[in-house]
Amino acid sequence: MNGPLYDADKPREACGVAGVWGPAGHHAALVREMLVALQHRGQESVGIAVGTGAALVARHGAGTVAQGMPDLDGLPHGPVAVGHVRYATHGARDGLAGAQPVVLDRPPLALAHNGTLVDPHTAPGAEAIDPARWATDSELMAHLLLARRAAAGVDTSAALHAVLPGLTGAYALVLSDGTQLYGVRDPHGFRPLALGRRGDAWLLASETAAITAVGGEVVRELEPGEVLTIGPHGTASSRVPVPDAKTAACLFEYVYFARADSALSGRSVYQARYRAGQALADYAPVTGSPRPVVVATPETARVAADGYAERSGLRVVQGLLRPGAVGRSFIAGDPAARETTVRRKLAPVAAAVAGQRVVLVDDSLVRGTTMRTVTGLLRRAGAVEVHLRVASPPYRWPCFYGIDTGRPEELLAARLPITELAEQLGCDSVAFLSLDRLLEAAGGDPSGYCTACLTGRYPTAIPAGALAAPATRPQPGTRSGTALASRGTVE
Ligand SMILES: O=P(O)(O)OC[C@H]1O[C@H](OP(=O)(O)OP(=O)(O)O)[C@H](O)[C@@H]1O
Ligand SMILES: NC(=O)CC[C@H](N)C(=O)O
Ligand code: SF4
Ligand SMILES: [Mg+2]
Structure with a gap:
């Protein structure tokens, strides 16, 4: 299937990429360590x-790093290694289908x-690639690069400069041709x-945390549009020749x-x-x-909850625990099955919340899967009031840049007016952080972010017909604004 998938029940993340180049050693071990640090992606x-110079030797496995690659058997020593942890956003999803790195030879x-990639099949040269040979946007990209190398007799760097300007969408890449390592944004x-x-x-990784996690030093982040080549002759940097591309870094990376x-x-x-x-x-203080x-709401919202409590002079209590190493869960099945899964993942602590008025903080509200269950859990544990405070604006628009947030009509805040959310979620009041305040919290140039899932303002063309809108959807370009609603009223 060559199309975006919309059947996840939770926001799916963004994939993690990693690479190492250095004097020949067991770089697969180092890459594996970095992938563990990127497992949340x-x-x-x-x-x-x-890469062993003349060839590439690869192994793939289904599931987490521990499940899919419990050892490094069969992976040789060599100067370069490339790794990937995947959540599918395009094409095959199950098990090994669509696993990366995509590896081609000759x-x-x-x-x-x-x-x-947005509409990858429309990329220049895609028509010449046999559709049977690719099922994901990433596989198509690899074939386009190889076709270019073969046709023009050029090296990987030249192929990147020729192919990438024809692609629309999001790609942070780590590549190798067996001898050199390449990083691209x-x-x-x-x-x-x-x-x-x-x-x-030299190390490349999706996040700086994966570099520090292995005892490395962060040198810098790659610039938008940068092609970095790392090899025996050192590093060399160049630009993807796309004039006028405006920086649009994903704001949700900061949120979640x-x-x-x-x-x-x-x-x-x-x-x-x-x-x-x-x-x-x-x-949005909760007074009285x-x-x-x-x-x-464990796990990601802990930091925002600390900030909320510090500023409002309130106590943080461990009203919800996440027992065991459950990790981020992406749940399949009907609503009842989803609720059961959230219940297994998050346990209310009656001793902490019974008789209390609770300010429940989450980082984001996407489908509402988490909140629909958690508010009930807290009430049954004895909370007398539950006021939801969300540290980002309502998520109303689908992402086409590497996150799979579900079908557009499944985005709760797109379906329901803010005034109805409190009722629907079983809260006494609901408030969201405004876009302006979130941008301020993230820092830097506010115009340098992608905010499309919050505003409907997409930095690129998007697939035709992708926004066949549910009736209550706000119009593109409207600002989400700060929204505060208690049952039945907007305050
Ligand atoms: O409205 P929803 O569709 O439920 O999506 C939003 C929730 O999903 C994420 O949590 P998740 O449990 O996936 O990960 P976390 O442990 O990092 O918080 C996010 O932190 C929100 O809690
Ligand atoms: N989450 C991602 O970044 C996914 C990468 C790629 N689109 C795939 O589906 O494999
Ligand atoms: S639409 Fe933009 S801000 Fe939202 S998740 Fe996708 S890339 Fe990030
Ligand atoms: Mg969460």
Whole structure:
């Protein structure tokens, strides 16, 4: 199937890519360590390809790194290695189907991709690639690069410069031709990619946290549109020749996707989340007596909840626990099955919330799967009031750049007016952080972000007919604004 998938029940993340170049060693081990640090970005499959100079040797497995690649048997030593953890956003999803790095030979090419191409089949040259040979946007990209190399007799770098300008959408890439390592960010810079150093090895990773997690030093993040070549002759940087591409870094990386210990464009994700929580407290305090307690929705919302509590002078209580190493879960099945899964994942602590007025903080509201269940759990555990505070604006528009958020009509805030959300979610009140305040919390140039899922303003063309709108959907270009609703009224 060559089309975006919309059947996930939770926001699906963005894939993790990693690479190492250095004097020949067991770089697969280092790449594997980085993939473990990027596991939150993809749990459907894992793969590592090692370049030995003349050839690439690869292994792929289904599931997490621990499940799909429990050892490195069969992966040789070599100067270069490329790795990937995947959540499918295009094409095959199950198990090994669509696993990356995509590995082709004659000449060898390994490609690890984070992001999604918009309408990849319309890319120049795609018509010449046998449709039977590709099922994902990433596989098509690899074939386009190889076709270019073969036809023009050029090297990988020249092929990248020829093929990439014809592609629309998001791609942070780590590639190898067996001897060199390449890092690429698309001209909008939708997805992050960082360069690091450990000893005499160069590292590339989706997030800086994966570099520091292996004891490496972050050198810098790649620029939007940069093509970085790393090899025996050092590093060389060039640009994808796309004039006038405006930077549109994914704002949701700060909200949810990236690890709190990562930096994006040099700015701490932790600080952005903390500031977002503080701003939410300024805008949407919960007053009255008895004084409420703040409960974070584990895991990602913990930092925003801390910021909210600090600014409002309220106590954080561990009203929800996440027992065991459940990780981010992407749940299949009907609504009842989803609720059961959330219940298994999050346990209310009656001793912390019974008799309390609760300010429940989450980082985002996408389908409402989490909140629909959690508010009930807290009430049954004895909470007398539940006030939901969300540290980002309502998520109303589908992403076409590497996140699979479900069918457009499944986005709860797109279906329901804010005034009906509190009722629907079983809360006493609901408030969202405004886009302006979120941008302020993230920092940097506010016009340098993609905010399409919050505003409907897409930085690129999107697939025709993709926004066949549900009746209540806001019009493109409307600002989400700060929204605060208690049952039946907008305050
Ligand atoms: O409205 P929804 O469709 O439920 O999506 C939003 C929720 O999904 C994510 O949590 P998740 O449990 O996936 O990951 P986390 O442990 O990192 O918070 C996010 O942090 C929100 O809690
Ligand atoms: N989440 C992602 O970045 C996915 C990459 C690519 N589009 C795939 O489906 O494999
Ligand atoms: S649409 Fe949303 S999730 Fe997708 S890249 Fe833009 S900000 Fe990120
Ligand atoms: Mg969460």
